[in-house]
Amino acid sequence: MTLPAKNSPKERDSALLGAVASGDRRALEELYLSYHRRLARFLSRFTPRYENIEEIINDTFMVVWQNAKNFRHASQVSTWIIGIAYRTALKSFRRQKNHNGEQNLEDYPVQTVDPTFDAEVHDWLKHGLSRLPIEQRLTLELAYHMGHSLEEIAAITECPVGTVKARMFHAREKLRQYLPTLSGAPPGVPSRIE
Amino acid sequence: MSSKRQSENSPEHHEISSLIPWYVNDTLDDHERQRVDVHVAACAVCREDLAVQNRIFEGMEAQPALDYMPAASLKRLQARLDDAQAQSGPPLAPSSDPIRQTPWRGWMAASIGALALAVGVLAADRWVQFEARMKQPTYRTVTSSTARPQGEAIRAVFSPTITLVELQQILDEAQLKIVSGPTEAGVYSLASSSSLTVRSSLELLRRHSSVRFAERTLPETDSGNSR
Numbered sequence: 001m002t003l004p005a006k007n008s009p010k011e012r013d014s015a016l017l018g019a020v021a022s023g024d025r026r027a028l029e030e031l032y033l034s035y036h037r038r039l040a041r042f043l044s045r046f047t048p049r050y051e052n053i054e055e056i057i058n059d060t061f062m063v064v065w066q067n068a069k070n071f072r073h074a075s076q077v078s079t080w081i082i083g084i085a086y087r088t089a090l091k092s093f094r095r096q097k098n099h100n101g102e103q104n105l106e107d108y109p110v111q112t113v114d115p116t117f118d119a120e121v122h123d124w125l126k127h128g129l130s131r132l133p134i135e136q137r138l139t140l141e142l143a144y145h146m147g148h149s150l151e152e153i154a155a156i157t158e159c160p161v162g163t164v165k166a167r168m169f170h171a172r173e174k175l176r177q178y179l180p181t182l183s184g185a186p187p188g189v190p191s192r193i194e
Numbered sequence: 195m196s197s198k199r200q201s202e203n204s205p206e207h208h209e210i211s212s213l214i215p216w217y218v219n220d221t222l223d224d225h226e227r228q229r230v231d232v233h234v235a236a237c238a239v240c241r242e243d244l245a246v247q248n249r250i251f252e253g254m255e256a257q258p259a260l261d262y263m264p265a266a267s268l269k270r271l272q273a274r275l276d277d278a279q280a281q282s283g284p285p286l287a288p289s290s291d292p293i294r295q296t297p298w299r300g301w302m303a304a305s306i307g308a309l310a311l312a313v314g315v316l317a318a319d320r321w322v323q324f325e326a327r328m329k330q331p332t333y334r335t336v337t338s339s340t341a342r343p344q345g346e347a348i349r350a351v352f353s354p355t356i357t358l359v360e361l362q363q364i365l366d367e368a369q370l371k372i373v374s375g376p377t378e379a380g381v382y383s384l385a386s387s388s389s390l391t392v393r394s395s396l397e398l399l400r401r402h403s404s405v406r407f408a409e410r411t412l413p414e415t416d417s418g419n420s421r
Contacts, residue, residue, distance in 0.1 A: 025275070032268055033268065050262060050354065053262070054267045058270060061271055062274060122253055125253040143219050143221075144218070144219060150213075169211075175250060179250075
């Protein structure tokens with residue numbers, strides 16, 4: 001399926017999904033190629049294994065193929081597809097967590113190294129993010145890495161806006177505990193919040 | 195101090211504080227943005243929080259992300275769709291309405307289908323055996339000289355996790371360009387993009403762990419640019 005170049009990305013996605021709903025495999029391929037990079041970059045922040053990333057993306061597009069006819073345009077196509085990927089990823093990460101044993105921020109010692117340099121801040125940030133509960137981390141990544149609005153995240157995660165705000169609040173608080181120098185505390189003195 | 199605590203406990207403070215992440219990622223509407231601006235100007239706690247969130251946002255932005263080539267993954271998706279379609283027949287196609295059938299009709303159709311499939315597999319198997327006896331092997335190696343794209347000098351297979359950037363760097367270093375591929379087996383046909391000899395390009399390719407396989411497709415003739 002070839003669409004006019006003048007179409008906006010939203011119109012293009014909508015037309016492609018309509019074609020997918022009528023059984024057009026080429027349209028599905030176009031949609032897949034246009035979303036693969038965005039989804040792969042997002043998922044690579046949670047798992048380093050490309051096999052896992054590919055499995056989540058391909059599972060997502062199997063659902064897109066089978067359910068395109070049920071899409072009612074209540075949200076943008078991108079929100080719908082990312083929502084499917086979010087739920088597929090959540091299931092996959094929960095399976096991995098059960099397999100590997102749960103690891104939360106509380107299980108790890110507080111920071112005792114001074115992250116004076118940016119590289120160290122990035123390193124600690126990476127560690128801090130990896131220790132957040134998965135729903136909180138996904139919320140943070142959807143906002144800060146993917147650039148989604150509050151309402152879009154609520155649609156993607158199928159949660160009320162208040163739940164999204166609460167998850168974000170807890171993620172922020174935990175990161176502040178884990179990264180005291182980000183909040184201005186002296187190095188080596190963890191800023192545990194009462 | 196007491197006025198600060200009072201401010202921290204106010205509903206306005208909590209509401210604005212909860213909007214700070216979306217102020218940082220610039221997705222608030224103008225009205226909400228102005229509310230945050232006004233509150234932050236008067237609230238030291240939110241100013242500090244805003245600074246922290248900006249650092250986290252910038253830190254997450256700065257973390258490198260890998261790019262993956264989707265072609266091989268798409269082929270695996272296509273294979274899954276083919277399998278699913280073969281198993282369930284036309285109803286998998288999203289446009290098709292579910293066909294209302296009585297159970298016995300479904301079983302009969304499935305039995306006929308299975309029988310036809312078995313006969314087909316048997317016939318195909320016999321045909322393949324006959325062909326194998328009568329003809330050249332039907333498989334192709336990656337260095338097979340048949341159906342060679344124009345200019346092809348080398349065939350190579352890269353790691354499935356190689357990024358576009360890495361692939362381009364390797365090709366630039368070996369002074370090669372892609373003229374065809376990847377095939378279903380992930381084989382790329384490469385042509386020389388400079389006067390560098392094929393042998394030198396091969397040696398440069400083989401230094402990289404991301405290159406799983408690399409062979410010339412033409413016999414080596416001399417030390418010059420044997421393309």
